[in-house]
Amino acid sequence: MSSPANSFDEKARGEFAQLGKTRIHRGELLRHPVYTRFLHWSVAIFFILSLLTGFAIYSPWLFRWIAPLCGGGARTRALHPWFSLVFLVFFFFQFINWVAPMAWTAADRRWLGRLKQYATNEDRLEAEEVGFFNGGQKLYFLAIVLSGVLFLITGLLMWFDNVVGRWVVAVSYVVHDLAALLMLAGLIIHIYEGTAHQPGTFRSVIDGTVTEKWAWTHHPAWYRAVTGRDPRQAYERERRRQVERERVIESWEREQDEREKLNK
């Protein structure tokens, strides 16, 4: 993945850039343009709607809580496949948009080897080879593609159960649930990583930008690709600047204190 920035769905991105805009301030980088953000939230909204209506039917323990929220059981059942189809349509475009940068590489395999250090925050800086997406994000993408296909096939079989046998429906029922559980596990981690665990990430799907600090911390190879600068050197420079800044401020404060003492 030499130049990931060139492999997105550039045509659609160009068109959407006319409709909306992204303000990039000094010290920030463009992470997700308007098109990607639009797709992300369209996918997210219809996924949540599918999840909610699906959850109502998933378990008798949820039916009485969730079905009323969706307008009753019959409406829940009627809406679920349509929400899901819209989700799949939007995800299809997101797939086109992201399929190139999501390609699996040897770097991602090595990333998986460091999963423990990643989860325990031991690696405060990601390995230099981590690009626009890390191995975990790619796995989540793969999980959505896989479960999306399973959802579609098994969902259609259950939807048009009058043309298939009862055992086909019974098997689809289980596979549909497995796909849902896989997707749900990914979703919990996805939302957690994108918000609480990694401050500074959520803005990338709202404003479209991230700070340079964020970029060289979490996606160093991408930082190198878009800025042309070395992520480790940039980090070192920032660290020195931070120390220097604190030193200057501290000495200024001491000076102030002494001046005040003299004035008294």
Next chain:
Amino acid sequence: MSNPQTFQIQEISAHPGPVPGEGTRREEEVCKYIDVTTCIGCKACEVACVEWNDHPFRETTFDDTYQTMPSTEWNYWNLIKFAEDERDGNLMWLMRKDQCMHCEDPGCLRACPADGAIIKYENGIVDFQQDNCIGCGYCISGCPFDIPKFNEKTKKVYKCTLCSDRVGQGLEPACIKACPTGCLHFGTKSEMVQIAGLRAKQLREVSGFANAGVYDPSSIKGTHVIYTLHDINTPERYGLPKNPVIPPSYTYWKWTAKPIGLLMAGLGLLAVFFHRVSVGPKLPQPEPPTIETGPREEIEAGRKETP
């Protein structure tokens, strides 16, 4: 005030003499018993069913048989199935009244995700409550007898109610009342099993059907509609499954594995929450330097903070 007719009276105020019906025991489980060997295929039960349930006579498909239509429908709950079979080189016509079997362990009920859409009464009748039905059709897949049928217009599923409205009033189901040959019986489960057994014995010993027996499949803990068949070893000839089963999707998966999956999802939410609380965030680097927590540094830090 409760309806005195629905309870067994034990004592009556100022009533001389014994209480009428005192000590009477009533078995609750009802059963329909169908003796296929005496069915003549007149279809009176089909008409009675359509009439009592106020169904219009629906369009049929003619498929070169004597059957009214290929299978039961959402508004045609009772159907005589005509199977052409052979016995000693001659044609043997097997006529079986097909309807809901009112299983003791109902696959439809196990599969249903909607609260209150399918209920089973203590008397064994399995009844659909269309008001609560969401039209998902899982019951169709859960049923070993292909009985529940979907109505495209109302988006609900329907099937034979064993005339629960009649039975609740102490009447026999409409089909029973219409049968001219007496091949249909209705009563308590134990009575019907007994009569069916006697008939099977008679068929074996007198009529030369060595394999005659009672169809009351134990794989679904028995049914509240039972048959005597000429040959109990091959119920498939009558269109009945030999070993009717509910798909494990609606038993083990739905009632054991799925709650575990749900629990795991809940634990997953807790896990990320406590991960954040205990392990902390991943801040963009460089973050402000952390305070070392050795004992000396703590004292140092404390000394600095107090003015």
